[in-house]
Amino acid sequence: MRTLSYREAVIEALAGEMRRDPSVVLMGEDIGAAGGVFRQTAGLFDEFGAARVIDTPISEAGAFGIAVGASMCGLRPVFEVMFGDFITLVMDPLVNQAAKLSYMSAGGFSAPLVLRTTMGVGSNLGPQHSQSLHAWACHVPGLKVALPASPADAKGLFASAIRDPNPVVIFEDRMLYTLRGPVPEGEHLVPLGSAALRRAGRDATVVATGRMVAHALDAADRLAGEGLEIEVIDPRSLVPLDLEALVASVRRTHRVLVVDGGARRYGAAAEIAAELAESAFDWLDAPVRRLAAEDVPIPISRTLEPLVQPDAARIAAAVHALVAG
Amino acid sequence: MSALPDPLRLHRCMLLIRAFEEQVRRLAAAGLVPGLVHLCTGQEAVAAGAIVQLGPEDRIASHHRGHGHCLARGADPRRLMAEILGRAPGLSGGRGGSMHVYDAASGNLGTNGIVGGAVPLATGAALAAQRQGSGGIAVAFFGDGALNQGLVSECMNMAAVWRLPVLFLCEHNGYGEFTASADVTAGPSLLARGAVFGMPAEEVDGMDALAVQQAVAGAAARARGGEGPSFLLCHTWRFSGHHAGDRQDYKDDEETRRWRARDPIPRLAAHLRATGLADDPALAAMEAKAERIAADAAAFARAAPEPEPAALHQHLFA
Ligand SMILES: Cc1ncc(C[n+]2csc(CCOP(=O)(O)OP(=O)(O)O)c2C)c(N)n1
Ligand SMILES: [Mg+2]
Numbered sequence: 001m002r003t004l005s006y007r008e009a010v011i012e013a014l015a016g017e018m019r020r021d022p023s024v025v026l027m028g029e030d031i032g033a034a035g036g037v038f039r040q041t042a043g044l045f046d047e048f049g050a051a052r053v054i055d056t057p058i059s060e061a062g063a064f065g066i067a068v069g070a071s072m073c074g075l076r077p078v079f080e081v082m083f084g085d086f087i088t089l090v091m092d093p094l095v096n097q098a099a100k101l102s103y104m105s106a107g108g109f110s111a112p113l114v115l116r117t118t119m120g121v122g123s124n125l126g127p128q129h130s131q132s133l134h135a136w137a138c139h140v141p142g143l144k145v146a147l148p149a150s151p152a153d154a155k156g157l158f159a160s161a162i163r164d165p166n167p168v169v170i171f172e173d174r175m176l177y178t179l180r181g182p183v184p185e186g187e188h189l190v191p192l193g194s195a196a197l198r199r200a201g202r203d204a205t206v207v208a209t210g211r212m213v214a215h216a217l218d219a220a221d222r223l224a225g226e227g228l229e230i231e232v233i234d235p236r237s238l239v240p241l242d243l244e245a246l247v248a249s250v251r252r253t254h255r256v257l258v259v260d261g262g263a264r265r266y267g268a269a270a271e272i273a274a275e276l277a278e279s280a281f282d283w284l285d286a287p288v289r290r291l292a293a294e295d296v297p298i299p300i301s302r303t304l305e306p307l308v309q310p311d312a313a314r315i316a317a318a319v320h321a322l323v324a325g
Numbered sequence: 326m327s328a329l330p331d332p333l334r335l336h337r338c339m340l341l342i343r344a345f346e347e348q349v350r351r352l353a354a355a356g357l358v359p360g361l362v363h364l365c366t367g368q369e370a371v372a373a374g375a376i377v378q379l380g381p382e383d384r385i386a387s388h389h390r391g392h393g394h395c396l397a398r399g400a401d402p403r404r405l406m407a408e409i410l411g412r413a414p415g416l417s418g419g420r421g422g423s424m425h426v427y428d429a430a431s432g433n434l435g436t437n438g439i440v441g442g443a444v445p446l447a448t449g450a451a452l453a454a455q456r457q458g459s460g461g462i463a464v465a466f467f468g469d470g471a472l473n474q475g476l477v478s479e480c481m482n483m484a485a486v487w488r489l490p491v492l493f494l495c496e497h498n499g500y501g502e503f504t505a506s507a508d509v510t511a512g513p514s515l516l517a518r519g520a521v522f523g524m525p526a527e528e529v530d531g532m533d534a535l536a537v538q539q540a541v542a543g544a545a546a547r548a549r550g551g552e553g554p555s556f557l558l559c560h561t562w563r564f565s566g567h568h569a570g571d572r573q574d575y576k577d578d579e580e581t582r583r584w585r586a587r588d589p590i591p592r593l594a595a596h597l598r599a600t601g602l603a604d605d606p607a608l609a610a611m612e613a614k615a616e617r618i619a620a621d622a623a624a625f626a627r628a629a630p631e632p633e634p635a636a637l638h639q640h641l642f643a
Contacts, residue, residue, distance in 0.1 A: 023457075025456065051456060057479075057483060059482065061476050061479060062475075062478075062479025065442070065445025065446065065449065066449040066480065067449060068445065068449060069386070069445055069447060069450050070449035070450065070453040072446065072449070073450045073453035073454065074453050074457060075452070075453045075457075093442070097442060097446065102642060102643045103640050104421045104425040104435070105417050105429070105640075106417045106418035106640050107643060108417070108427045108428070109427055109429055109435070110642075110643030112643070141641060142641055166642045
């Protein structure tokens with residue numbers, strides 16, 4: 001299969017959906033002729049023009065609210081918030097309008113839109129340009145949330161999200177944009193709510209989200225050298241969550257570590273760990289463990305920033321503790 | 326729709342809103358309305374005058390004081406009242422209530438519990454209409470309080486930049502809850518809030534249904550002609566205060582007397598008489614009919630069942 005970068009895979013999904021469905025429009029800052037500050041919409045303006053690749057002013061709340069209204073009237077906007085930290089500005093239209101719309105209107109309206117945003121550490125962007133706030137979105141009933149971890153999943157999850165009749169929030173780790181991998185040509189859909197087994201193993205399960213998947217696979221390579229075989233599972237979407245696949249893995253390995261790049265306190269790892277503790281208790285030989293980001297803002301310092309999120313070494317250490325326990 | 330000349334339609338619409346709100350007030354006083362409810366009594370001319378100008382392809386988005394907009398737009402009074410009482414046959418299945426009434430069938434993007442929250446929805450509807458070439462326009466209703474939400478100015482800017490077919494219609498009733506608008510709003514001219522974006526901005530007597538109708542007709546024609554948004558600042562007044570049961574101690578008697586004298590309903594009735602469109606018996610018959618419809622809606626809602634517990638999890642996702 002031909003390989004693409006994660007960034008190219010997202011663009012391919014957007015272009016494919018825009019060709020298939022004329023109601024799909026893109027909205028965001030600098031996404032038009034400029035092609036996006038991360039080149040994440042490059043080429044789309046040339047193909048689809050200003051009517052469908054819409055540069056908004058720097059008015060996140062109003063512009064996203066407009067996207068919600070447009071989605072109630074037949075458009076399918078893919079709205080981009082440049083940095084995940086800025087979703088604070090779209091929280092009202094996201095939480096109070098889009099998420100509750102189907103429920104509040106008893107199905108009379110829905111908000112078929114995608115909110116895409118970036119996150120993650122590794123580029124020294126500092127406290128207001130690095131935070132991973134996906135757990136916030138997961139906490140709001142009525143939103144679906146996906147964290148693509150590979151180029152193929154980026155393409156497939158974007159296509160599914162655009163076709164979904166509900167608001168879907170997609171968090172893209174900026175450090176993954178240059179990651180290359182095989183991506184199916186033509187239509188490729190990854191359903192929301194289906195986990196992927198990234199590596200099979202017998203000694204422990206590592207459930208990892210987003211960029212943590214790559215770190216977990218690195219850790220698995222290291223641990224294999226020591227004779228420890230770990231299974232790596234990527235839930236791909238956090239809402240809906242494919243709990244069944246996670247439990248099935250725990251039934252095979254009897255030990256589980258949950259790794260997430262968001263802050264640990266009340267975070268995504270905490271929720272997944274709680275679900276597993278409730279649903280897989282009978283098969284567990286050790287308490288469920290979690291590894292997540294430190295509960296601090298992301299510092300800009302080249303020394304401090306790498307200390308915030310889990311990495312392969314920390315995951316390997318946590319697995320050691322888990323299998324020893 | 327109706328073959329009646331517009332002034333009679335306007336009057337019929339205002340009478341229905343007035344009678345409906347009176348029924349809501351009684352139901353609220355009887356403790357049958359869950360939560361707070363905001364009546365639009367006194368503001369009927371704005372809802373009726375604006376919405377009578379709209380067609381089926383158009384959209385509206387309303388606010389917490391929105392029963393009048395829903396009725397004017399054609400919502401079923403029975404299902405609207407049932408929603409206000411949180412009952413199963415309500416327009417939102419009884420889970421929304423007064424501030425969360427949605428009616429896709431009449432192109433109504435909802436009342437809204439977030440002050441200013443509906444303005445981007447109407448602006449988005451206008452974006453969709455423009456991109457789809459539907460020929461439709463959208464009307465965003467909002468209060469003077471909402472005019473101080475940054476979001477509203479953001480939407481006006483984008484609507485002007487993209488020449489969207491949307492009307493920003495501010496119902497200036499002088500208060501946001503219990504605070505006088507003048508105490509929290511700066512600037513010599515509120516019209517400038519629209520004019521600064523280069524859109525036509527007009528002051529309208531919101532107690533005169535014909536004046537509202539005329540102003541909206543002009544703005545709607547501009548929007549339909551591709552000339553973009555307009556800002557209409559309609560001066561009006563809440564006869565019943567912020568919510569049903571508000572004692573309104575913060576208003577003085579002179580103010581109340583002055584605005585009561587401008588009640589939009591007798592005012593249009595006088596016009597109908599003077600122009601020979603309706604005589605006293607005809608006006609009385611219209612009023613009686615409106616009261617019958619409102620009483621029927623109230624009786625329907627009182628008798629309507631509560632939602633089943635199983636409804637709790639329905640429609641979370643489409
Ligand atoms: C974002 C937000 N802030 C505050 C409130 C509480 N609140 C409800 S109505 C209201 C006053 C709104 O004033 P205005 O927009 O003038 O409308 P009016 O009630 O006068 O019709 C306030 C403050 C709210 N519902 N939403
Ligand atoms: Mg007001």
